[in-house]
Amino acid sequence: MNKIALLGALALSVASSFSHASQDSLRIGIEAAYPPFAFKTPDGAISGFDYDIGQALCAEMQVKCQWVEQEFDGLIPSLKVRKVDAVLSSMSITEDRLKSVDFSKKYYHTPGKLAMKEGSQINDPLVDLKGKKVGVQRASTYDRYASDKFEKAGIEVVRYASQNEAFLDLASGRLDATLADIVNIDEGFIKTDTGKGFALVGPDFNDPQYFGRGAGIAVRKGDEANAARISAAIDAIRSNGKYQEVQAKYFDYDIYGQ
Structure with a gap:
């Protein structure tokens, strides 16, 4: 050859x-x-x-x-x-x-949901969260929604590299709420020791324009x-x-x- x-x-x-x-x-x-x-x-x-x-x-x-x-x-x-x-x-x-x-x-x-302290009442998030701090995971669908909707309504959006970081800040009082997947909030936060005293509140977030299919x-x-x-x-x-x-x-x- x-x-x-x-x-x-x-x-x-x-x-x-x-x-x-x-x-x-x-x-x-x-x-x-x-x-x-x-x-x-x-x-x-x-x-x-x-x-x-x-x-x-x-x-x-x-x-x-x-x-x-x-x-x-x-x-x-x-x-x-x-x-x-x-x-x-x-x-x-x-x-x-x-x-x-x-x-x-x-x-x-699964839909998105807000997590806040137990007893919080959220009927219209764009009204009831005005002036409050809401944590989201950076580059997530929740970040995009919060950027378009929450910030324009006078809600302060705080972005995190991971959702776990948002949970920790919520538990320590540095946030008023976090917006994330309902299962992630329930299983990864509320049912843990860190999430005691917090609950899922308000409406489901499932607008396909933001949260997809x-x-x-x-x-x-x-x-x-x-x-x-x-x-x-x-x-x-x-x-x-x-x-x-x-x-x-x-x-x-x-x-x-x-």
Whole structure:
């Protein structure tokens, strides 16, 4: 074999090995500070509903999950520069995000809610929260909603890198309220020792213009192959009972939504 033919064969072999590796693994971005969807166990491992669903989806697709942990507001940028192949981190499917990434079908859908001290009465948030401090997670759908609605109504919006930081400031009295996913507030705050004396208050926040059509798994714009196979895997684990098995570990109700 001459040198040109040999180099060509080696190039094909390398390309084939990269292609094979990409088919056998999926790099998934996740923020592990959003219980009960994603959190760290005492030994430093990632756990939670999002993580377990991801593991079930990878098993269904016969690929290995390679988890890449980072803060929420860095997940889409990492996807765009190909540090990850997908984002599975309770990310809502919104028209704004669809301008820059594509999504699988939803894998759950829950409304937003306010958390405040027990006994607080909120009928019209834009009126009743005027002059108060409301915490949101930076770059979340709640941040976008609060920026458009709350700030214009005279409500001070305080942004945090993680929702857990907002919970801590609410508990310490540095916030009057926080706006977040109802399940995250209930399971990750109110039912914990830190959240004693706090409650879910006011109306549900579910305007699809801001909060989308449920949480989906983000892929790069135009990555139809991964979007399709992940969506098919979601259908499969809901049909074979694996989704319900994972859900039962964390919730005693159906969070898939309508």
